[in-house]
Amino acid sequence: MITDxxxxxxxxxxxxxxxxxxxxxxxxxxxxxxxxxxxxxxEPVPARLGIAWDDDSLGRLTVF
Ligand SMILES: [Zn+2]
Structure with missing residues (x-):
């Protein structure tokens, strides 16, 4: 039985x-x-990649 x-x-x-x-x-x-x-x-939704800043980084990976 599901209770939670x-x-x-x-x-x-x-x-x-x-x-x-x-x-x-x-x-x-x-x-x-x-x-x-x-x-x-x-139905399952395909996973998506995300790009986030690291705390000690000046920039993040991007497209030029
Ligand atoms: Zn209905």
Whole structure:
């Protein structure tokens, strides 16, 4: 039983009952709201690289 997470609900009707389906790609799951039949897709988002300043640096990596 999950006790330390917030319950997710449909943003349209507020229902909390869904049926899960495989979607058009193997990496994507479709969640079908059983209240209003809205469909949400659960899928991984590719990681993005970020460039940040180091505390002791005068500049950071950039494109000229
Ligand atoms: Zn709904």
């Amino acid at each position: 997470a917030k319950l997710m609900r449909c943003g349209g009707c507020g229902a909390d009952v869904f049926k899960l389906f495989t979607a058009d790609r193997q990496a994507r799951i479709a969640a079908d709201c059983q209240g209003c039949k809205s469909v949400s897709y659960i």
